[in-house]
Amino acid sequence: MEPIIRADHVTFAYPGYDDQPPRPVLRGVSLEIQRGSMVAVLGHNGSGKSTLAKQFNAILLPQEGDVLVEGMNTKEEDRIYDIRQTVGMVFQNPDNQIVATIVEEDVAFAPENLGVPPEEIRRRVDDALKAVHMYDYRRHAPHQLSGGQKQRVAIAGIIAMRPDCIVLDEPTAMLDPHGRRQVMKAVKALGEQFGITVVLITHYMDEAAQCDRVVVIDDGRILLDGAPKEVFSHVQVLKDVGLDVPQATQLAFELRKAGYNIPQDIISEDECVAAIEKLLEENHVHH
Structure with missing residues (x-):
């Protein structure tokens, strides 16, 4: 099946300031996003993920290489409207996206x-407001809402356009843990309810662990790409580039380092609990 988005050797640099040379941010990135998938793109600040x-x-165009959205090249000016209808974008700050007073x-x-x-x-x-659990607030003023509620309204605004794909650029960065959980539930509903392809740019490992696939970018290049279990099993590689892993993965990693026989592909708390219980039983420890 033709991927919904294909990046082909994409290179991009921001102009340098005060006679500095341009700063390369993407260095020959090639990537395919399959229709209907939920993909997390991870990387620390400045890695090139946004x-x-x-x-x-x-919004930005490759300086070298191409990006194809459902076969349309983003460099073709007369296709911009179609491309933006196909791929909706939700940003970090919902206040920048909310335009109305109701x-x-x-x-x-x-x-x-x-x-x-x-x-x-x-x-x-x-439909969109129900999908993000904001239907009861439909007549409220957006400025009276919490950060998490505003972000869900911003997501609803994109759902209402019925795009085939939604790219969320750190949508939970400004939220408290409760707001983050609410938004992640709304994001997961996009694929389950509407069949929308989701690309989630994040630096939260627990959010990435909920996706089908994790792509790790470092210094403008793809470092790791695979299922969450596979990517997060490279604990040391991720730490070396300044990234964390989910807490359960970290605990399992420390236990393995200490010589305990714990699986390498643990990413959830439930898996970690089950592995520790099994370890205790094998060692005849009653708890």
């Missing part, structure tokens, strides 16, 4: 601009 995200809906009007804004008929807009707005 720059890559902005290539996916033509929640439901904000969610209706993009479909109205796309010329969607009014009765269809009504249905899309209701």
